[in-house]
Structures are given as structure tokens and as C-alpha cells.
Amino acid sequence: MLTTDLQYSIDNHPLHFADIGNGEAIIFLHGLFANSQIWQAQCQELSKHYRCITIDLWGHGNSTTFNENCQSLVDVADHIDQLVSSLKIDQYHLIGHGCGATIAAEIALKYPVKTKSLTLLNGFIGYEPQVNCAKYQLWLDEINQTQKINHQLATTISQLMVAKGSNHQHIIEGFAKQLSGYSDTQAVAISQFAHQAIYKRDTFELVEQLTLPTMVIVGVENQLRTVLESYLMSDEIDGACLHHISNAGHLTMIEQPEALNTLLSQFLGSVK
Secondary structure, three states: OOOOOOEEOOOOOOOOOOEOOOOOOEEOOOOOOOHHHHHHHHHHHHHHOOEEEEOOOOOOOOOOOOOOOOHHHHHHHHHHHHHHHHHOOOEEEEEOOHHHHHHHHHHHHHHOEEEEEEEEEEOOOOOOOHHHHHHEEEEEEHHHOOOOOHHHHHHHHHHHOOOOOOOHHHHHHHHHHHHHOOEEEEEEHHHHHHHHHHHOOOHHHHHOOOOEEEEEEOOOOOOOOOOOHHHHHHHHHOOEEEEOOOOOOOOOOHHHHHHHHHHHHHHHHHHH
């Protein structure tokens, strides 16, 4: 477990994080409905050589509130930079998962001098497809109406997090238990954050500015992101390398930790 629970206050809202290891800094950003705990296997391995910072985004994990001054994922990117700057870290590698990949791209675009490398895991930096927006909006409407994530919705979300047809029932059950255990205030907070994550801007318009070392990774059996999207990103980002991980869904870092750790170690080690 990532037991180092630290916090940094922004507009009187605590943003929680863990800070483990020494060396060049890596900033880990989880995806929607997840939290910093999903990076346990990666931090256990990479903290031997790197300083690993894992952050609970607004409404997720131990960051139980939503900053009302946060208007978009660009603002979230600024919040992450404020937190990292408070730790006296001048440069860092970014590893983003899901919507965390979009936030990582926003950070790289706004703070290119600080960003040493960018890893986009099971994310998509373009507009969210309309069919996805419609599905996710139904989830948000239900959360806002009931002010909770009931067991049925938590299970529905959790089942989509792993590879279709996988035998990772313990991952599904653990993820669902976490979501359904959120308080009414945190359920509303995560819904507020989710709205910004779903209705994000299209950073493909600025993709030519991403000239830093970049790696795109996707789980082949991902139910929330497509392999096609990974090709689109790797084709548009100059010099980006692309990797597909078999027998993995959205939570690749939990489903196939060794395969992901190998790719991350090799990529980070290649960045000069």
C-alpha cells in the first residue's frame, strides 16, 4: 500500500499525495474513478531508482472534495504544478492514465521546460466521442440525483475497468467496494470532476507542441479506450513510441504490472 499520505492545500482544499523514493521525479496521475493506489506495483519497482509522486485527483481517494475554482483540466494541470513546485521539483517525468493522461498532456503543453517525458496509458487526448459522453452523463445524472454511487453503478463501472472476459473478479469487487463506499459529499465531488474530464478540450489541436519523449500504451482488451485511439495519438505526436499490452484492460497497471513496469523502466532509462 502507498501509506505515505501527504497533502497540499489549494484554495483551502487538500490535494492528497504520496512521495516515495529518490532520484528523478515521476508524477503519476490516475484516471477517472480510480485513485493513487492503482500505482502500487509501479512505485514498488520504480521507487528503487526514482522519486515517485502519486496524486489523488479532486474527488478521488483521500482528496474528498472538489475545488470550486477548478473550471477545466487545464486548471487541474496548474494545481498539479503548484503541488510539485512546493516539493522543490524543477523537472519531472509524467505518467498519466485515462483522464490523467489528458492532464499530463496539458501539463506538458503548459510547462514544457519542466517536463522530461510523457507516458499516455489508456488515455485519449482528443475530444471524448459523443457516444461515450452520453453514457457517462447518465452515470453522472444518477450520482447527482442520489448523491451516492450505488452498488449497481459501482459494479457497472468496475466491470468496464478490466479486460472483457477476464478472471480478475477480485479487482472488480475491490474497485466497486471503494466506489460505493464514498460519502455523499465525495460522490458529488467526483461527479463534478468527472464532468470536466468527460467534456474536455481537444488537445490534438496543439499536438505539434508535444516534442518531448513520449510513449503511448494501451491494453488491447480495454473496454473504455480503443487501440485505434492509440494509433491516432502515436501518429500525431512526433517521435512517439507505441506499445500494446495483451490480456489487459483499462487497469493495465494492476492486470499486467510486470509488462507495464518493463516498458516504463526501459522508456524512462532511455530519456536523456
